[in-house]
Amino acid sequence: MSNSPFWHNLFRPPHKERETICELWLDTPIFEGITHSQCLKLANEMPIRRYDIDEAVFTQGEVGIGTCLILKGSVKICAGEKVLATMHEGDFFGEVALVIESPRTATAIASAESQIVFFLRPQLEQLLSQSPRLGSRLMQNLARVMANRLGSTNALLEAHHVTD
C-alpha cells in the first residue's frame, strides 16, 4: 500500500524537490530569460504526481490543463498504437494545454515509474495578471517552442509526402 501512487501523491513532502524542479525548468526553452528566484516561486506552486509503469499521464481527447515536466522516469507519447516519441527526465510535453483549453492531441504513458511536475494554465494566467512582464516573457517563449514544433511537424509531413 505504501508504494501506491495515491498515498505518495497525498503525503509526499511538498518542498523536497523544488530546487531540482526549478533547475530542470530553467534548462527548458519555456523558462529562457527567467531568473532562478522567479522560477522557484512558480515551482513552489506546481503539483507533482507519481505514475506507475504503463499508467496514463493523460489520454488523447481529454481536456488538458497544463504542461508536464518529467522529474524522474520516462514517458512515451503515443497516437493510437504508434509511439511518436519517448521523453526522459528534464523533458516537457503537452504545452498546448498551457495556452488554450483544448483536448490532448496524443496520449502520454509512463514507460517507467515516473514523477511528473505540472505547470498549470491558471498559474500562467495568474502570473500574466500579476507580473505582466514575466508572464509575457513566458508566453513569448511558449510561442517560440510551439512554432518550432509546428516547423518540425511540417518538415516531417513534407518528408512523408515526398516519400509517398
Next chain:
Amino acid sequence: MLLTKLLNPFSKALLSFVFLLLISVLLIWLLNPVIVPILVSLVLYVCLSPFHLWLKNKGWRSDLSALAILLSLMFLVTVPGSVMLGALSEQMAFWQSKASIAGQSLNTLLSDISNLLAQWQFYIEVDQLKSNIMSAFSSGDKTLLQSISNMLVGISTSLLLVPFITFFLLRDFESLRNRLLNALPNRYFELGWLIFFKVADQTEGYVRAVLIQQSILATVASIGFWIAGFESPIILGMIAGILGLIPYLGPALGLIPPFYLVLASAPVNYDSMYAAIAVIGVAYVIDNLFVIPLIVAKFANLHPLIALLSIIIFGNFFGILGMMAAIPLMAISNIMLSQLMLSFNPQRFKARIV
C-alpha cells in the same frame, strides 16, 4: 471497472455530478453549526486575497501578510460596524414597537382600496387580504423585520469566529487546496483542477461583483430615501441593498421597510409610499440597466426560469440565505455539470471548438 465501461459518457458525467453533489451536501450538513461564519469568512477571503497576494509578491511572509490585512480590516470595520449594528438593532426595536399602529393603518388602507374597487364592481375581502399580507411577511411567529434582524444579529454573534477562519484561509487556503486536489487519483487529477479553477474563478468573480452591485444599490437607495425625507435613510438603503441579493423578489421585499415606516406613522402620508416606490424603482432601474450588465451578468449566466425556480426552491428549504445562495449555487452546478460532460465526451468538445 465493468460498470464504467458499460456506462455512456452522459451517464458517467451525471453519476460523477451526483457524487460531487452528495459530497457537498454531506460537507454542508457536517459544517452546519459553523456554516454562517465559514460563509462570511469565505466572502472576506475572496475580497482580501488580492491584497494578500500583492503583499506576498512584495516579499511578505504569508502569515504576516494575513495578520496585517486582518488587523487593518478589524481596525477599519470594528468601530463603524459596532455603531451601525447598535443603531440597526435600536431602529428595529423602535419599528417593532409601532407594529399595532402599522396594522391599523394597513386595515384603513385596504378598506380605502376596497371602497375604490367597489366603485368598479370589484369586491375584495379586506380581512382575508390583510391576514394574507401579514402571513406573507411572516414565517411562523416571526415577522420579516424580525427575521432580517435575527439574521444580522446571528452574523454579528458569529463574528468572533470569522477573523480566525479568515486568517487561516488567507494563510493556508492554497496549501489546503493543493493537498485536497493531490488526493485525487491520477486519472481525474487534471479534471479536478480544471473544475476547481473554473468554479473558483466564477464564484470569486460573482461574490466580488455582487458586493459591488449591492453597495451601489444601497448607496442609490439611501440617497433616494434621504431626498424623500424618510427617517434612517442609510438603514433603509442598507436593507434594500441586502434584500437586493434576492433576485426578482428583492425590489418588492425592499419596499416593505419604507411602507411599514409610512404605515407606522400617524397620520399616514400616502405620498411617502409613492416616493418609496419611486426610490426603489430608480435604484433597480440603475441596477438593471447599468450595474448588472456591466458587472454581474458574465458571472451568472442562467436561464431566467431556472433562476426563478431555484430561488423559490432554495428559499423554501433554507429561507432568506437559501434565496441569496440560489443563483451562485446553480451557476456552480452548471459549470461542474458542463465540464464533466465535456470531459467524459471529448466529441462534444471537438464539436464546440470547431
